[in-house]
Amino acid sequence: MARTLSTCLSPVVLASVVGACAAWASPAAEAEQGRLIATGGASSIEGGAGGGIIPWAMLAGYDEQGEWGGNAFATHVDLPDYTLDVVGAAASYGNRVEISYAHQRFDLGSLVSKLNLPEDNLTQDIFGVKVRLFGDLIYDQLPQVSAGLEYKHQNDFLIPSLVGAKRDSDVEGYVTASRLFMGAAFGYNVVVNAGLRYSRANETGLMGFGGDRRDTRSVLKEGGAAILFNPHWAVGMDYREKPDNLSFAGESDWADFFVGWFPSKHVSVVLAYARLGEIATLDNQNGTYLSVQGSF
Amino acid sequence: MGRSLWLVVGLSLSLLVGCAQQPPKDDSLYQDLGQRAGIQKIVEGMLLHIAQDDRIYKYFAKVDIVRVRDKLVERFCVEAGGPCTYTGDSLEEVHKGMKLSRSDFNALVEDLIAAMNEQHIPVPTQNRFIARLAPQRGEVIEK
Numbered sequence: 389m390a391r392t393l394s395t396c397l398s399p400v401v402l403a404s405v406v407g408a409c410a411a412w413a414s415p416a417a418e419a420e421q422g423r424l425i426a427t428g429g430a431s432s433i434e435g436g437a438g439g440g441i442i443p444w445a446m447l448a449g450y451d452e453q454g455e456w457g458g459n460a461f462a463t464h465v466d467l468p469d470y471t472l473d474v475v476g477a478a479a480s481y482g483n484r485v486e487i488s489y490a491h492q493r494f495d496l497g498s499l500v501s502k503l504n505l506p507e508d509n510l511t512q513d514i515f516g517v518k519v520r521l522f523g524d525l526i527y528d529q530l531p532q533v534s535a536g537l538e539y540k541h542q543n544d545f546l547i548p549s550l551v552g553a554k555r556d557s558d559v560e561g562y563v564t565a566s567r568l569f570m571g572a573a574f575g576y577n578v579v580v581n582a583g584l585r586y587s588r589a590n591e592t593g594l595m596g597f598g599g600d601r602r603d604t605r606s607v608l609k610e611g612g613a614a615i616l617f618n619p620h621w622a623v624g625m626d627y628r629e630k631p632d633n634l635s636f637a638g639e640s641d642w643a644d645f646f647v648g649w650f651p652s653k654h655v656s657v658v659l660a661y662a663r664l665g666e667i668a669t670l671d672n673q674n675g676t677y678l679s680v681q682g683s684f
Numbered sequence: 685m686g687r688s689l690w691l692v693v694g695l696s697l698s699l700l701v702g703c704a705q706q707p708p709k710d711d712s713l714y715q716d717l718g719q720r721a722g723i724q725k726i727v728e729g730m731l732l733h734i735a736q737d738d739r740i741y742k743y744f745a746k747v748d749i750v751r752v753r754d755k756l757v758e759r760f761c762v763e764a765g766g767p768c769t770y771t772g773d774s775l776e777e778v779h780k781g782m783k784l785s786r787s788d789f790n791a792l793v794e795d796l797i798a799a800m801n802e803q804h805i806p807v808p809t810q811n812r813f814i815a816r817l818a819p820q821r822g823e824v825i826e827k
Binding site: 422423424425452453454455483526527570571574575576577617618619 | 739785786787788790791793794797806807808809811812814815818819821
């Protein structure tokens with residue numbers, strides 16, 4: 389049978405293969421999805437490319453200079469007393485600018501009957517824009533640094549207003565940096581991310597913006613890290629600091645621990661354990677997070 | 685007695701200093717890639733993937749593929765810390781006028797990874813090797 393590749397692969401065969409392909413292929417197939425696999429990230433719950441609960445500095449899709457990219461996603465978070473469902477999409481151009489949309493629906497579950505609530509779910513729409521300012525996730529001297537703005541509109545403001553939220557829509561900004569360190573953990577690649585957010589969103593905005601305790605924006609820390617066991621599998625975590633604007637209930641910082649699978653540049657799946665802590669008086673809201681994304 | 689002892693100490697010291705100045709070259713990556721034969725298999729596998737790669741085959745259509753293979757083997761051998769000499773032109777010279785994009789470079793990286801997977805090169809070894817090549821992207825693209 390075939391001996392080693394180098395002995396059976398004659399230069400003549402090699403040359404004819406390359407030449408034949410060159411002769412037959414179409415003249416100008418435009419390059420697309422020019423970035424390396426998994427560098428489009430997962431879809432964060434606010435729509436932009438990221439980890440699970442925070443945006444990272446990479447942009448959605450796999451576009452490089454002169455190319456378009458994007459994705460659509462659906463995420464389900466199953467908590468002891470609540471569920472969160474998110475659908476959304478993002479598009480980016482030239483690995484430079486990203487626009488995103490997400491619709492969140494937060495089902496109040498057992499809280500509805502316990503407190504005799506007038507509504508059984510809260511929804512919000514999030515429009516985001518993110519710009520890569522400088523640097524590169526893998527190449528270049530500097531890490532990839534991006535800045536973003538999010539306009540959020542809470543659609544069911546009755547309950548948030550009753551517990552002290554001040555407004556049903558707001559704009560918030562963030563700056564975030566991401567970098568892949570080659571072979572940094574036992575020879576495996578590691579992606580590290582750190583960011584700052586300027587926000588007064590209660591429970592990311594599902595409980596409105598600003599509150600009786602505090603109505604100004606806070607600087608909030610975000611961060612995450614992932615280890616890539618190969619280009620298709622990542623394991624990592626996200627952390628998101630949250631404000632505490634409403635006196636009726638505590639608001640916990642969030643964290644998640646995820647496994648990401650990128651079988652191709654068209655599909656990715658993230659399964660996570662989400663530690664969301666206290667939400668609207670109910671503590672220990674820790675559960676499973678599942679997100680499926682299609683990229684183009 | 686005293687004089688010869690100092691002579692021995694002095695000689696030992698000078699030997700130590702000499703060793704410190706010329707540390708043995710780290711060729712562990714070269715070994716892990718399977719030495720020159722392994723590197724040649726990787727290069728040939730990469731070129732076969734390129735031949736089927738709609739994104740970048742065109743850049744290789746009119747080249748002397750045997751020379752490209754030989755120079756790539758030399759280059760990769762040197763980058764891996766192996767006992768080779770690169771006799772080709774500078775990277776900037778080779779890619780002048782090709783105006784390769786970032787996407788083209790990534791396509792080649794993907795073809796290289798595919799070839800290393802076929803040779804069962806462990807991921808940490810692949811990462812070490814790619815980490816040596818990645819900083820040279822600036823000498824290849826947009827020339």
